Amino acid sequence: MAEFVDITDVVCPVTFVKVKVALEELDDGQELQIRLNGGEPVQNVPRSIKEEGHQVLKLTQNEDGTYNLLVRKEGD
């Protein structure tokens, strides 16, 4: 079961900061489920996660307009 973090309560760049904090607490290979808003977060957060070397596995849209992003932590 993937860990979960909700970043719909913050705006850029704290969105990615919150993801970063959540990822730091995971072991390599563990998955993180992220709930995020459309617009800027969904445009920027997946890209920032890739830039840090992690894997973006799946992005799905929810009925309320938010998104779910599944990522896997990769080691340094």
Add this chain to the structure above:
Amino acid sequence: MPFTNEQLERYSRHILLSEVGVKGQRKLMNAKVLIIGAGGLGAPAALYLAAAGVGTIGIADADEVDLSNLQRQVIHTTADIGKAKALSSKETMLAINPEITVNTYFMFADASNILDLIADYDFIIDGTDNFPAKFLINDACVLAGKPFSHAGILRFGGQLTTYVPGQGACYRCIFKEPPPKDAVPTCKQAGVIGAMGGVIGSLQAMEAVKYVIGKGDLLTGRLLTYDALKMDFRTIRVPRRANCAVCGEHPTITKPVDYEQTECDLRAD
């Protein structure tokens, strides 16, 4: 303890940096840095370290804020004239960042108090304005095994070096002893451009932050000089001296010593 959303926002620009991240920010929040002198150098250093969230900052100065300080000592305001500099500094630091702890020391460092003063701190910033204090801080940090940032500013010039125990020259390796009295003028006699404190004091804060997070190369074994008029930064390699009186193989200085300093000089800046 997890970060609050406010902390994540306050420190977001740090946490975004791969060299800092959550771990580095936690190190900063657990760090203790002492600033000796709340003047031209100490003011910007204190502002940046407080803003960075350095958890405990000590500020030592026996002076009061004077109108002539305000041209460069940007942590004090006109309303602070007459107030103890250590207190004025504390108030500004806490206004920027109420999360930190600021310890005030209303004293000039001397041979009798310096070792107690630095004992609880991880890194020391020399923001003093006179040679006796600079040699005192160097000797005490070498003897106590504490890393510190040395800096000096005068007119349009500044210099900087970082000492870490076992890693290169100490201040006394570079300059054996204080120059003869009146050989070098003080800021009060010679003047100093206000922004010089901002440049060099900010570099001292940068060295403290890098030391705490453990990233990058410190200015150990090197002396940086800045000539503002020529807009020239240089770093000169400075070797450790085996016969240095305090950090050498056979040290003759085994406890802090006071050099002669007149009352007038002590109040110079």
